[in-house]
Every structure is written in C-alpha cells, then in structure tokens.
Amino acid sequence: MEVKKPDFWKNDKLYYDLKSYWRNLFGATVYKLPVDAGFTCPNRDGSKGSDGCSYCDGRGSQLRQNGILPPITQQIEAGKNFYRLRTNAESFIAYFQTFTNTYAPVSVLKSLYDEALSCEKVIGLSIGTRPDCVDEKKISLIADYAAQNHIWVEYGIQSMKEETLKATGRGHGVAEFVDAVEKTARRNILICAHIIIGLPNESREDMLHTARSLAALPIDGIKIHSLLALQGTPLGEAYLQGGLPLLTLAEYATIVSDVLEVLPSHMVIQRLTADGYKDIFLAPAWARNKLTVINAIERELSQRNSFQGKKAKG
Numbered sequence: 009m010e011v012k013k014p015d016f017w018k019n020d021k022l023y024y025d026l027k028s029y030w031r032n033l034f035g036a037t038v039y040k041l042p043v044d045a046g047f048t049c050p051n052r053d054g055s056k057g058s059d060g061c062s063y064c065d066g067r068g069s070q071l072r073q074n075g076i077l078p079p080i081t082q083q084i085e086a087g088k089n090f091y092r093l094r095t096n097a098e099s100f101i102a103y104f105q106t107f108t109n110t111y112a113p114v115s116v117l118k119s120l121y122d123e124a125l126s127c128e129k130v131i132g133l134s135i136g137t138r139p140d141c142v143d144e145k146k147i148s149l150i151a152d153y154a155a156q157n158h159i160w161v162e163y164g165i166q167s168m169k170e171e172t173l174k175a176t177g178r179g180h181g182v183a184e185f186v187d188a189v190e191k192t193a194r195r196n197i198l199i200c201a202h203i204i205i206g207l208p209n210e211s212r213e214d215m216l217h218t219a220r221s222l223a224a225l226p227i228d229g230i231k232i233h234s235l236l237a238l239q240g241t242p243l244g245e246a247y248l249q250g251g252l253p254l255l256t257l258a259e260y261a262t263i264v265s266d267v268l269e270v271l272p273s274h275m276v277i278q279r280l281t282a283d284g285y286k287d288i289f290l291a292p293a294w295a296r297n298k299l300t301v302i303n304a305i306e307r308e309l310s311q312r313n314s315f316q317g318k319k320a321k322g
C-alpha cells in the first residue's frame with residue numbers, strides 16, 4: 009500500500025511547516041517576534057571560551073549593533089506593528105533569539121520572560137539557548153510558563169557527531185544535549201533543535217546520523233540551516249583562504265530531503281535554510297535566495313515521491 013503524507017498537516021507541502029502547525033493549533037496566523045534581551049554567551053564571555061563557535065559571527069541582533077537596546081516591551085510592540093501592517097498576524101510568540109537566553113540567574117530570567125508575556129497578543133515564548141545553560145531551576149521556571157502559554161526551548165546542537173562539536177568549538181558534547189532535552193521534555197516544554205548541514209568533515213552519513221539521533225529523542229521541532237561562510241568567523245576566514253568546501257545547492261537539497269525523510273511526521277519544520285547576514289555573507293552564493301533553496305528541496309522530495317517521515321521509524 010502506498011504511504012501518503014499525513015492528513016493532520018493540513019497543508020500543501022511535503023513537510024510539516026511551522027505556519028501550518030500554528031494555524032492547526034490556534035486557528036490563527038501566529039508570528040515570531042525576535043527579541044534581544046542583552047544576554048551574552050558562555051562561549052564568548054570567557055567562561056567556556058572566548059572565540060565562539062567557528063560559524064558564529066558574534067555580533068548579536070541589528071538592534072544591539074546599532075547601540076543601546078530598547079526595552080523588551082518596546083521591541084515587541086515595534087515587531088507587532090511591523091507584522092500587523094504586512095500580514096494578517098493575530099498572535100505572537102516572543103522569540104528570545106540573541107545569544108544564550110537562559111544565561112542569567114532565575115530571577116533575571118523571570119522578569120524578562122514576564123515582561124514579554126505581559127504584552128498584548130503575545131501567547132508564548134521561544135527561548136534560544138545552549139544545552140549546557142539550563143538546570144532544574146531554570147527548566148522549572150520555564151515549565152511554569154508552559155502550563156499557561158505556548159513555550160518552546162530552542163537548543164543549538166548543529167551536529168550529533170562528537171568530533172564535529174569539538175571542531176566547531178561548541179564547548180559542550182552530545183551527552184549534555186541529550187540530558188537537557190530529556191530534562192526539558194519531562195516538564196512538557198516544547199523543544200526545537202538547530203542543526204547545520206554541510207559542516208566541515210561531515211559526510212552525508214554523518215548528517216543522516218544527526219537526523220536519526222534527533223528523531224529518536226523527544227524533540228518537537230527542528231531548524232535546518234545550511235552552512236554559511238560569513239566574514240569575521242573562523243569558517244569565513246577558512247573560506248577566504250580556500251580551505252572550506254561548501255555544498256552545492258543540489259547537494260544541500262539532497263541531504264535535507266534525506267534528513268526530512270527520517271524525521272517523524274509530527275516534528276515541526278521551523279526552518280529549511282539560513283537567511284539574513286547580507287552584509288557579511290561570503291558563500292555559498294545559492295544560499296542568498298531562500299525561495300530558490302526551499303523550491304529545490306520541495307522539487308527533490310517531489311521527484312522522489314517522498315515527504316517528511318516517509319522513512320521514519322515507528
């Protein structure tokens with residue numbers, strides 16, 4: 009019998025995208041509003057390292073680059089006005105995006121998260137962080153919000169290959185990620201993992217290993233990024249010196265399709281390519297155009313007569 013894409017997606021895509029997930033859950037259009045709450049990162053402030061991960065530009069949000077950060081409420085209201093004028097967004101998620109958004113004492117986190125959730129039409133939070141920057145107290149705080157609101161924790165992992173984590177200078181290993189995911193999932197908080205396709209010295213099989221490992225964990229969503237060579241990063245420098253092999257668009261679309269096939273159908277695909285970074289972008293040229301990349305992935309899946317989860321276990 010032919011396997012068909014799941015009906016519960018209620019979309020015309022070959023994967024379960026975030027917009028459809030939110031529309032199905034809330035019956036409304038929901039948008040994420042990026043917030044820079046002024047956090048730093050232990051991989052930059054010297055406590056774990058000071059050079060950062062090899063692909064990270066370390067500049068923070070545009071607001072931070074411009075000077076003094078406006079209060080969270082002001083950032084959220086500006087974001088709401090932007091989306092209201094351009095879309096039919098009815099509800100918003102405050103996305104604590106810049107650097108490590110659990111890297112502060114619980115009392116500080118509480119006041120920042122409270123402020124975001126007190127804004128009208130903000131129905132939840134998405135908190136980007138590192139797996140080594142959560143503990144039971146922080147997870148408990150986030151779990152309290154999750155009882156009443158729509159709450160995600162987004163963990164950067166990038167690869168489930170230990171050697172890659174070491175080579176990129178992440179400053180934590182696979183075990184810390186798995187531990188953080190299990191602790192977070194036990195408290196009914198939604199989890200999104202970030203991965204990069206095309207990191208140095210990773211084979212197609214390594215990237216599939218990452219996908220299969222994530223598929224086996226209680227993870228609800230994933231962001232898939234292509235490796236970008238950016239000015240001012242160690243990998244950008246390697247690229248300029250001719251020492252950074254990058255994937256072609258066809259290779260990227262092939263590997264992302266492989267990855268999607270093994271991820272479970274309930275896992276929400278929050279992102280399929282990196283974008284932004286226009287002022288420091290070096291390569292690969294194809295990654296400049298997000299739509300071209302998404303179309304290439306959809307074409308590849310369609311040619312295979314495949315979709316997310318077609319080869320997932322269980």
Ligand code: SF4
Binds near residue numbers: 052
């Ligand atoms: S953990 Fe995140 S913010 Fe910190 S250096 Fe790595 S990529 Fe940059």
